[in-house]
Amino acid sequence: MKKNLFAALTLILTFNYSIGQDTLSSSLLWEISGDKVQSPAYLFGSMHMMPKEDFYFPESLSDKVKSSDVLVMEIGGISEQMKGMQLMMLDSGNLYDYFTEPQLDTLFNYTEKHLDYTEDQMRAMFGKMKPFVLLQLFSKESFGENPESYELTLEKIAKESEIEVKGLETIEEQMGFIDNMSNEDQVEMIMSTMREGGTDNNEIEKLIEIYKGQDIEKIHQYITESELSSGKFEDNFLNNRNKDWIPSIRKIIKKKKAFIAVGAGHLGGPNGVLQLLRDAGYTVKPVKL
Helix, strand or coil: CCEHHHHHHHCCCCCCCCCCCCCCCCCCCEEEECEEECCCCEEEECCCECCHHCCCCHHHHHHHHHHHCEEEEECHHHHHHCCCHHHHHCCCCCHHHHCHHHHHHHHHHHHHHHHHCCCHHHHHHHHCCCHHHHHHHHHHHHHHCCCCCCHHHHHHHHCCCEEEEEEEEEEHHHHHHHHHCCHHHHHHHHHHHHHHCCCCCCCHHHHHHHHCCCHHHHHHHHCCCEEECHHHHHHHHHHHHHHHHHHHHHHHHHHHCCCEEEEEEHHCCCCCCCHHHHHCEEEEEEEEE
């Protein structure tokens, strides 16, 4: 069975606790070096949401951010993210027009049982929003109450240390990748999530364990085996974005000591950011957390 795509998206759109490891072959943190790098430059693979009990942010990671000239993330700060809700609104029509009557029955029964929202509440609150919003709503139960965010933690450190924050893409560009998905595909993602009992199931636990294991190739494999994943999906959400980021990353690390954080799903694979940096002549090596 293919993996839950919503779970995989938390590695695209965001640890190993072992002691005494002599040879490190993989990590969530990588050092970038080369003739055209204002060293040290670091690349970190984040997970966009994490239950409080699994959130791991060692002081050594915080120190590397504080010693940098610039923090680079997918989106350049909270102010950019706040624009996201506006972009999640439908231009016309109603969210629930995309569902069949049987699908609506399943949806409203699910949200009342798991999220304590009645049909009337759901229609009033989300009727003018795009289907993808419902997947974000489901995350309420997926990662526990008040889940932690690596991006928000990193930005807080940067703000307190008066470090510049830059984005590799705008919120408009990121939302465009979602808009490129057909409404039918988005609805199928929603229905699939409910069929699997929501996103707070064994799949989420497996996802967290894979992330904590810090094996970037396993993380990449998890995404490419996700439900509804296809060549088009991988190009839109991973490969094309990775390639688009490289010129900006090269320009930044040439002039400034940079700490770069992107979803961990972007690091591995033949078209991952690490391989693209190697292809561009940089040396990348894992750093123990």
